[in-house]
Structures are given as structure tokens and as C-alpha cells.
Amino acid sequence: MFHDIHIHREYVNADGGSPFKGGSPSAFKEQFKQSNMPVSEQYKAPFYPGNSYHITFRSIDGLILFHDLENHDFFLQRFTYFLQPVLSCLAYCLLKNHAHFIVHINDRKNILDSLGFIVEEKKTMAMKKFINDPENEGLIDELVERQINNFMISYVNALNKALSRKGSLFQSPFRRVQIEGDAHLQQAIIYTNANAQKHGIVRDFKEHRYTSYHDVVADVSSVVDIAAIGRFFRGKEHFIKEHEIHVQRYYKGED
Structure with missing residues (x-):
């Protein structure tokens, strides 16, 4: 499986300010479905240290998640701010009404080390519970899910304020599928990077700006663990080649 992928980073507190530009709330539908949507158990996999997952964030009724650059x-900054202490990101793709992430949950020691950089008054109840009982795997699942939910709430609050709207934006619960083995992981990474082509948004997935493919090719990212991707694909050239070979398999039909 995907071993030794975590690169230790110092957790830096960030303010909750929003760079959103204003917009018209009339762009949104007046009526919303409830954010709680029925989700099959296969899409609610528990989070365990050392495992990888495919996470999908979808908006309610196809509402627009991103109105400008x-x-x-x-969105990516908030994702990194909330999730960096507990996981490494291996791939992402942001589309108008949903986003895909491939992530790897850090081991207990790395999570504890990362939480140690957070000042006491910023620690959540889930963080404190895990620090007091780090061998409890159920607390890791609770911690990761809480951090993801806090990330989603942070983004929704900022968007609502910028657009003078109220209410939910994301379907809840968010979908997560545990990845089983290296073949599944490679497929998930390529599928995610090629998702814009799969949906017919672009003819070539490399034309889509918000995909981690460009981060890896440019060898610079504040979101993706590029070193881990390089080890997994055995170098950038092989990473590019595997995408070119397999991309046609992952963009047909609906996801």
C-alpha cells in the first residue's frame, strides 16, 4: 500500500478572513433541499491511520461552489488549514458543483505532533480527546470527520457572507470511500485529475486549471504531497505517462 507518505509540516494558525468577491444571491435557487442526503454505507467509510480515501464534496441541487478564481x-486554503494536521492530500479536482480529493490519513505520531503546534485555546474537543487517548482508533475517525466538517462550515460561512445568502451548500454527509491497494489508488488519483474531461468540461483534462495534475508537473504545491506522489509513480515522467495511458478509462459517464 502507500507507505511513508507524510511530510511533517508546522501547523500555522490562519485567520478566518474571506477573499470572496461579492455576488448576487439571485444566482441561487430560492428553494433548497435538506442538506442531509441518504448515503450508502459504502460511502461512509471510517477513517483509520495509514489508509487512503476518495472524498467527494457535492453541492445541494447542483448549486455553484466556485464563482471566481x-x-x-x-477553498483549497481552507482545506489545507483544517486538514493538514490529520492527513496528506494526494490529488484534487475542483468543478463547479463538486470536488474530489484523494487523501492519506497520517499515522498517530504525526497527528499528535501536528496537534502539538496548535495553541491550547484553538484545540477542539475532538483534538483533546484524541491527545488524551491516541490509541483509540475511533477517536481518529471522529477527529478527521470533525476537521472535514469544520472545513466545510468555514467555506459555507464565507460564501454565504460574500453572497448575502443563508443556508446549507454541501450535501451531508460527505462521501468517502476507502481505497484498497495500489492499483485502486493509482486509478483514484488519475480519475480525480481527469475528472473535468470525464464530465465533458474540457476536451483534455490538462486544460482544466484546478486539478492537482498541474501541481505535480510544476513540482510545487501548498496542497498536494508532491514527494509522496513522486515515490508512488516512480517519478514525474511515469506520473505523466500513466495519466496519458489510462485517462480514457475514467471520464465516461456520470460519477
């Missing part, structure tokens, strides 16, 4: 950047 700054929205995309803020």
Missing part, C-alpha cells in the same frame, strides 16, 4: 483558492 479566488473562491477556488480559498
Whole structure:
């Protein structure tokens, strides 16, 4: 499986400010479905240290998640801010009404080390519970899910304020599928990077700006663990080649 992928990073507190530009709330539908949507158990996999997952964030009724470039950047910044202490990101793709992430949950020691950088008054109840009982795997699942939910709430609050709207934006619960083995992991990474082509948004997935493919090719990212991707694909050239070979398999039909 995917071993030794975590690169230790110092957790830096960030303010909750929003770079969103204003917009018209009339762009949204007046009536919303409830954010709680029925989700099969296969899409609610528990989070365990050392395992990888495919996470999908979908909007309610196809509402637009990103209205401009700054929205995309803020979404990724918030994702990193909340999730960096507990996981490493291996791939992402942001589309208008949903986003895909491939992540790897950090081991207990790395999570504890990362939480140690957070000042006491910023620690959540889930963080404190895990720190007091790090061998309890159920607390890791609770911690990761709480951090993801806090990330989603942070983004929704910022968007609501910028667009003078109220209410939910994401379907709940978010979907997560545990990845089983290296073949599944490679498929998930390529599928995610090629998702814009799969949906017919672009003819070539490399034309889509908000995919981690560009981070890896450019060898720079504040979101993706590029070193881990390089080890897994045995170098950048092989990473590019595998995408070119397999991309046609992953963009047909609906996801």
C-alpha cells in the first residue's frame, strides 16, 4: 500500500478572513433541499491511520461552489488549514458543483505532533480527546470527520457572507470511500485529475486549471504531497505517462 507518505509540516494558525468577491444571491435557487442526503454505507467509510480515501464534496441541487478564481483558492486554503494536521492530500479536482480529493490519513505520531503546534485555546474537543487517548482508533475517525466538517462550515460561512445568502451548500454527509491497494489508488488519483474531461468540461483534462495534475508537473504545491506522489509513480515522467495511458478509462459517464 502507500507507505511513508507524510511530510511533517508546522501547523500555522490562519485567520478566518474571506477573499470572496461579492455576488448576487439571485444566482441561487430560492428553494433548497435538506442538506442531509441518504448515503450508502459504502460511502461512509471510517477513517483509520495509514489508509487512503476518495472524498467527494457535492453541492445541494447542483448549486455553484466556485464563482471566481479566488473562491477556488480559498477553498483549497481552507482545506489545507483544517486538514493538514490529520492527513496528506494526494490529488484534487475542483468543478463547479463538486470536488474530489484523494487523501492519506497520517499515522498517530504525526497527528499528535501536528496537534502539538496548535495553541491550547484553538484545540477542539475532538483534538483533546484524541491527545488524551491516541490509541483509540475511533477517536481518529471522529477527529478527521470533525476537521472535514469544520472545513466545510468555514467555506459555507464565507460564501454565504460574500453572497448575502443563508443556508446549507454541501450535501451531508460527505462521501468517502476507502481505497484498497495500489492499483485502486493509482486509478483514484488519475480519475480525480481527469475528472473535468470525464464530465465533458474540457476536451483534455490538462486544460482544466484546478486539478492537482498541474501541481505535480510544476513540482510545487501548498496542497498536494508532491514527494509522496513522486515515490508512488516512480517519478514525474511515469506520473505523466500513466495519466496519458489510462485517462480514457475514467471520464465516461456520470460519477
